[in-house]
Amino acid sequence: MNSPLVAEKTAVNFIMLKVLAALLPAIAAYVYFFGPAILVSIALASVTALASEAAVLHLRHYPLRVYLTDGSALVTAWLLALSIPPLAPWWLIVVGTLFAILVAKHLYGGLGNNLFNPAMVGFAALMISFPSHMTHWTAPDVLAHSHWSFAQQMDFMFGGISPADSKLDAVTMATPLDTLKTQLHLERTVAEIQSSPIFSTLSGKGTEIIALLYLLGGLFLWQQRIISWHIPASFLAAMFGLAGLFYLYDPVHYASPLFHLFAGGTMLGAFFIATDYVTSPTTPLGKLIFGAGIGVCAYVIRVLGGYPDGIAFAVLFLNSAVPLIDAYTQPRVFGHAGKWFNGRKE
Amino acid sequence: MRTLHPFHGGIHPPEHKSQSTRQGIAAAPLPARLVVPLRQHNGNPARPVVAVGDHVLKGQMIGAPEGFISAAVHAPASGRVMAIEMQPIPHPSGLPDVSVVLEPDGEERWIERQAIDYRAIDPADLRNRLRDAGVVGLGGAVFPSHIKLDASGLETLVINAAECEPYITCDDMLMRERAAEVVQGIAIMQHVMAAREVLIGIEDNKPEAISAMQAACQGSGFEVVTVPTLYPSGSAKQLIKLLTGKEVPSGALAPQVGVQCFNVATAYTIHRAVNHGEPVISRIVTLTGNMEEPRNYEVLIGTPVGELVKVAKPRADTSGYLMGGPMMGLPLTDPGVPVVKATNCIIATSAELFPPPPRAMPCIRCTRCAQACPADLQPQELFWFAKAKNFAKAQEYQLFDCIECGCCNYVCPSHIPLVQFYRFAKSEIHAQERDRKASERARERHEFREFRLEREKQEKAAKHAAKAAQAAASPDGGSGDEAAAKKAAIQAAIDRAKAKKAAVTPQNVDDLPPEAQAKIDEIEERRTHARESAGQAAAVQKSDEGQGAS
Incomplete structure (x- = not known):
């Protein structure tokens, strides 16, 4: 005892x-x-x-x-x-x-x-x-x-x-994301493609509701303190930001950031997959970096890559960086001088 | 309202405090036998100044302070010294220590008690008197107070009345009933250290104590600060941060940031010692847990726990006793151990009240521990390093800033005994450090021996050469040459020794396969324990010898 x-x-x-x-x-x-x-x-x-x-x-x-x-x-x-x-x-x-x-x-x-x-x-x-x-x-x-x-x-x-x-x-x-990508290759505009009946206000018919409910479930987990806000917030913010930049640059060929948040596996990925304890960083700053990294990679893969969606590969890619992220984002210990970002020397 | 500066983390364990505050403090009955250990404080044990068979008065010094970090020990009751011998004491090692065994005569005759006018005497003199009155920190660390009081021009004097551990209510009851005396004690501290402000931190789950202290502080300039109930706000460094916003640097003491912190019960004993001439011979102890009549008692130091608990009527299914709170307390292996100055609470345990923890699961990196850690550590990292015996990394991640408060352990959904891993790693590191120092000393001795042998050889050779030269009848022997050769030989020996020293590289800790880990951990723990025990035994033996010599 x-x-x-x-x-x-x-x-x-x-x-x-x-x-x-x-x-x-x-x-x-x-x-x-x-x-x-x-x-x-x-x-x-x-x-x-x-x-x-x-x-x-x-x-x-x-x-x-x-x-x-x-x-x-x-x-x-x-x-x-x-x-x-x-x-x-x-x-x-x-x-x-x-x-x-x-x-x-x-x-x-x-x-x-x-x-x-x-x-x-x-x-x-x-x-x-x-x-x-x-x-x-x-x-x-x-x-x-x-x-x-x-x-x-x-x-x-x-x-x-x-x-x-x-x-x-x-x-x-094909999923809305997939449709968008293949049709864009056929020289059609986002607006034309999204007039197809499979699209809806946010993303796809049906799928947008499911995505909203993933978001709701994720907020429940956050409220229950099962997950912290860091990973979903930085994930969604990074994807929204990057998609927003492309959208502002060329709205004819790039879908709106809101579409990207509610299409494909974004919400499931942000709240349920990227937040997996075992395979995500342990430090608050590390979590922010990890989430943002996934958001960026997933957007790049789904828009520029060959796969219809990029969440899985983005998550796996960032998973491999977790030990490194953890090692370089250790927070300041009580009673120690140090910066907010405190890289550790080996 | 004062702006508080919350520390990171903390937990809200169930308080269980109301049981023991329903009745006021009562005096515990005089036991048939008192066992007063001579080591009840940090530092050197007191030196016994009575002999077996002596009659002593209540409050008479029976152990004199020995060296700088030490404090006196006194007879808690008048009576006869029956023995000065090894007795079980409350210590993690479970090993006995030198104690004075008294048989009270029941007359309760005091020594002559003399109040001191603390304003009239030199602070250094006052500190010596406190040392001789056996005043030590009663919050649990039992560090001699006279040393901590040796800080002048202090910015803030913090009085720790948070009492954050569950079950414990002795400070709460002390403040409710003896607030005026506590405040007089604080006034003495403030005088000695010339503290600019005095902050008394009390958790908001003690409204009676807060109002009593506020009333007693009227006109004193001391400020009672209500702090939110959050374990471990009673940890000195965390309380200092909470009240002043200052972080005591790692490895440093509070005065470095202009703060000093004392437990509220210590203030009370200072008042008794200075204004009444009474040394520390009793303290308030909470008897609670699996008991019919939990309550606070004023208990004579040295009262055996097994005898004391009877007044609170432990229930039939009581499985053992815990000294301190459930977060950091010490399970007592022997009911014969006495109440000491550090004893703030005795909790009767039962399987129902403290069920054994479920089987430990692997760490899932959920970081609940990191969110709960009041030292801003990453307990999960420290756990992995301790488990892998990667002690260098554990130190790099500041293992020694861990205060063993148990918050991480409390929240862990995998029920990993984290604190045990940290204790293990710390003791291993200490042991390695000892071994390293010992081997360094051995190597130095060895190198010097090599050097000496070499020097003797060279000297002999030089002597022979000189003799041979003399025999060759050459009167002008090169004494200068001889000295140079000797010097060169010595230098060569030194160089060889240096090269040898450089070649010795420190050994690293091996990585071990995880499957055998549990078994190895167990063996290691036993080994550490054995080593500690051996160390303790040696220390005790030493003090025994010292005693014999005196």
Whole structure:
């Protein structure tokens, strides 16, 4: 027995459960706009994550009960499921989740030791290995040429069978970000492109509401002191600022900064992915640098790069810089002279 | 209202203070036996000045201060000295220390008590009297007060009445009931140090104490400052920052920034010592926790804890006792240990009140610890370095600025015993430092021996050469040459020794595989403990020898 003898009740799994809870409103909107297939994806990812996590914990002689209930594998699973197209074949989400848990998390030492965000590693692996599957996004029900029932969606996910009267193309479409990029290459203006029915006030029909609910969930996490404001704020500010500069320079060929904030994975990335404790910096200044770096990289990749969105690669890129950022942004210690920015000499 | 300068971090643990403040301070019964350790303060233990079998009066000096950093120890009751021997004391090592065992006669006959007119005597003289009255800091650090009072022309005198640890209420009750006397003690301090302003910091969870102190301070010019309840605002450096905005530099003492800080109970004992001639023989102790009748008692120093707690009726499921608060307190391994000057609180523990912490999980870098740290440290970094035994990095990240307040430990969602890691790293670094110094001394001795042997050899050779030269019947032997050769030989030996010294590089700490970490940590901790114990034993032995010689 050693002091302190008292402790706060908050445990790791309590934090992880709050993160999952904060995702629920956006998931509900997802179901509303795109049908219940996303729930199957999430369930599939969750089961795969827990099973693979349990297998590794067993091999590593870790106590299953404590580690399996820490909730971290579930967070990875949910974030990955929410990042990939909901009508993707079942094996896609399984392969992605396995890669995230086995390679990105446990090969690095398990909970607390991984350098890269597991969900984003899984996403990147899928994006590079199966690019065509990763770009078939479901169209919102209001826009789809034909409506698939839940049973038909399941037939497609698990058997690859499209209903007799409609092909996959009939229920999917490119995302607003993707559409914008490909159409811009066809020499059309932003205004022309955004007059298409898939666009709405902020970004895409349906997706903008989901993005708003991610923002809401993120604010809940901030209010609950699960995440600090530094990363989301600097992330969004950097993306808004950079997009704003391009927009002011040439509004005909660059979408508005507001569009970029609510399109693609910006909100999910800013509040739920970049804020992952394990793979983000620990110092306040470091968090600001990290978030801003992601915002800039993500914008550059999504606007100038070859991929439809850049959040995952931006996050992974900045993940690799975290040890460096931490080492050079150590705050001043009580009673020590020093500047606000206090780089450490090796 | 005074502008406060909040320190970073801090926590709000449940207070549990109301239980022990429902009744006023009561006198604890006179125990059958008093065990008065001679080391109740920082610095040298007092030197016993009584012999076994002596009859002593209440307040009679039984241990005289030894050296500069020391304080006297007195008989808490009149009675007979039964023994001067090793007795268990409240110390993290759990090792015994030299104590005077008294059997009270129940007559409570005092020594002749003489008040001092502190305005009339020299401050240096007054400080000596406080040392002889055994006045030490009663906030827990028990540093001899006369040394801290040796600072003149002070900007601010801070009186620490924050009492931020949960459960503890002894300062609260002292202020409620004896505010006027406390203020008289503060006046003495202010006089000695010529302090320009006096700030008394009290947490806002003690409204009765605040109003009592405000009333007592009327006309004195002292300012009672209400500070928000936030652990650890009672930590001296944090309180100084809070009240004055000044940060005491790392490794420095408060007077460097024109401030000195004393605990409120120390002020009270100064008043008793100066205005009543009473040395420190008792203190107020909160008895609380798993007890039927928690309350504050005025307890004679030396009262065995096991006997004292009976007055507050510990519950049947009491598993042990804790000296101090639940954040920084010391679990007592032996109920026979006595109440000492540092004892502000005894908490009866039970599995229900203080459940064992859940299994520690890996650090997830959530930085709750960094947000809670009142020293602006990055506890997660210090934890990784301590765990990896990368002590150089731990020091670079200012491990020694950690005050072991336990805030990081309290908030950690992975339930990592962070403070234990820091204690381990600190003791390892101290041990390495000792080893390094010892080996340096050994090397110096060795080098000098080499040098001496070489010199003797050269001298012998020179002598032989001289003799040979003499034998060759050459009367003008080159005595100058001889001296030069000797000098060159010595120089060569010195150069060799220097080269050897340069070749010795300090050994680095090895990186260890993480899987074996827990086991190694455990072994290391045991080893540190054993080393500490050995050190303690040696120290005790030394003091024993000193005693025999006196």
